[in-house]
Amino acid sequence: METTGNLEGFWKDAKGNLVAPENVRESDKLADSIVRELHYKAQKINAELIEFRQAALDDIRTHLALVVEKYGVKLRGKKGNRVLYSFDGSIKITINIQDRIKFGEELVAAEELINECMAEWTHDANPNLRTIVEKAFQADADGKISVYRVLDLLRLEIDDERWRKAMTAIKDSIRVIDSKEYVRVYERDGDGEYKALPLNIAAA
Template sequence: MEGNITPNGFWKDAKGNLVAPGNVRESDKLADEVVRELYADARRINEELATFKRNALDDIRTHLALVAEKYGVKLRGRKGNRVLSTFDGTIKITINIQDRIKFGEELVAAEVLINECMAEWTHGANPNLRTIVEKAFQADAEGRISVYRILDLLRLEIDDDRWRRAMAAIKDSVRVIDSKEYVRIYERDESGEYKPLPLNIAAA
């Protein structure tokens, strides 16, 4: 509970106001204590996971470098989609690199072209197609457009010059912001299927 008590013994509420201890309900004090204890444990686990990830990536990179050195080659840059497994095949570890992307101003041209298509196809277009297109350009509460929905449009084969130009504009609009590495561990069950070892609180 000490984390919420100021030097003069008062409690600080969510708005920053100081509240006398006698005016704080016992249930609120207990909730504060439980949350702070769980938070401390979660922070420790989070730091351990971060350390594990760094060590795992370092160990795997070292192993790959040694293998490359054996054959007289040098690895350049980060490489994703690597798989290492135990000799008996019961455990495997994968490294994947996922690019984080955003869209440039070309996306505006793509949207204009697609809207032209939709306006012309209003009476003949498949309603499912209209739903896909309309949802693709809907921004969330923070003004962000779904990358996956936009890229899904590239999978639609439509024989129309404006549509093809729109798809070209979408491709040209893609900007890679950064890349993130993921370490995933799998263990093989009795049926021979690889099951991921959960390393996040939601899947555990």
């Protein structure tokens, strides 16, 4: 396991400075030991989760390929939103594909059109609508706009030609960067409801 000190026994601090061991507090040495031990264990768990995910995807793809093969069909590409059940129905495993998207320059046109609508509707506009619109185009600290907030605007039914053009611009601005497959395992509880089996520390 990785150690903090170099060959001469000095400890390297967060700034890269070498500190003599007698100048390092015992509490810091203990914390360092605990953190490194937990990090080592977490790395092993992470590796096992990655291995499990790939094995699950491979097993399910193989099963689906065998099922459709007898009908003379071949699976092409990634297939998402698949569900497999245990024979007694107590367990289900799903594969879901989630696209990661960003917005192109058409979003600028959408924002301008929506701003025109908001300016005209200033006195009559629902305050909740204004809040939704304003939040949709607010960038975070990294300059990124929330995908979910912008897409939420598409759910609003507003009878205005400029609004409809803005919604079209939003749709045209969507760019799919990549897709990621997720494997989720569910267990049926005493009430017959499927509960996800936590496979990450935060949800456990």
